[in-house]
Amino acid sequence: MRRLHNALQLKQLALLKQMGYRYTDVKPSDLDPEPAQLPDDLEELRRLVEQCHLCDLAKSRHKVVFGEGDPHARLMFVGEGPGATEDQTGRPFVxxxxxxxxxxxENVLHLRRExxxxxxxxxxxxxxxxxxxxTEAFTCRPYLLKQIEIIRPRIIMTLGATAYRYLTNDxxxxxxxxxxxxxxxxYTLVPTFHPSxxxxxxxxxxxxxxxxxKVKALLEKK
Known part of the structure; x- marks a missing residue:
């Protein structure tokens, strides 16, 4: 979170410089550490994430894989990370x-992927x-937590050990x-195995x- 805060702080300073401010115009009190503020809009958050270079994964990626689906979904799936096809398309789990x-x-929950x-x-x-x-997981996790905050799913299904561990710290x-x-x-969390x-x-x-x-039964109750 500290690295994310610092990066957003530098971005703000660069914007001020473009507007004509000098760095010496900024008071020390203006730089007091505060929690990083991420956008409350999903598309604004997407644009921010697509410009992220906070960890080494940004050096080798082709495309950022932000996530997709219903922005008001009752059910959210969280996996580990993009694979080769996802890296090329920018879409998760393809x-x-x-x-x-x-x-x-589709076959068990009788829902459309969308x-x-x-x-x-x-x-x-x-x-x-x-x-x-x-380092990579904890650097990126604030983005996922913000997605969850915006979408407000009633149920989250984690796919595999990595997703469960870094979402729950268990x-x-x-x-x-x-x-x-x-x-x-x-929300209610239900872990399961990763499709891979x-x-x-x-x-x-x-x-x-x-x-x-079990998830289907929970959805029918909520």
Whole structure:
């Protein structure tokens, strides 16, 4: 959060300079540390994220993968990070794992993909599809938290261990926590396996389907 605040602070100073101000015109009190203020509008937030260079992932990305779906969705999916196809298209979950996620949404929840919102812990592809580092994840997490604040989903389904860990700060293995219904102040969280894991381990699809049925039941109650 501190790095994000500093970056926004520098951006503001650059804007003031373009308007004719000198840096010496800024009082020290004007630079007192405050929490970084992110836009309350989803499209404004998207534009900010697309210009982000706060971590090393920005050096190798082709496109920022902000997220997509219904901005007022009751259900939100959170994955780990973009893959190669997502990095080229700028859209989340459009590769093989994305095709499976779409089928899960349509066939189990009986929703259209456009009716949910899909995002990731990090908005840029980690090289080689590796797991994001803690620095990368925590640098990018304020953007995800702001998305959640704006969209206000009633249910969030985390996909895989990385998404669950960095959204909750809980190190419990996904095999032990998946399918649990976790109530927070603002939404209900249901962790499950990542679709890419299901592609590698088809036998786990039954458990993921059971998790989705729990989400479906929750949606019908809310």
């Amino acid at each position: 590769g093989r794992a994305g095709e499976l996620l779409t089928r899960m949404i 009716e949910v919102y899909i995002a990731n812990i990090v908005k840029c592809r980690p090289p080689g599809n590796r797991v994001p580092t803690p 190190e419990t293995p996904i095999s032990r926590v998946r399918g649990h219904i976790i109530q927070s102040d603002h 894991y299901l592609l590698r381990n088809p036998s786990a699809k039954k458990q993921a389907w059971e998790d989705l049925l």
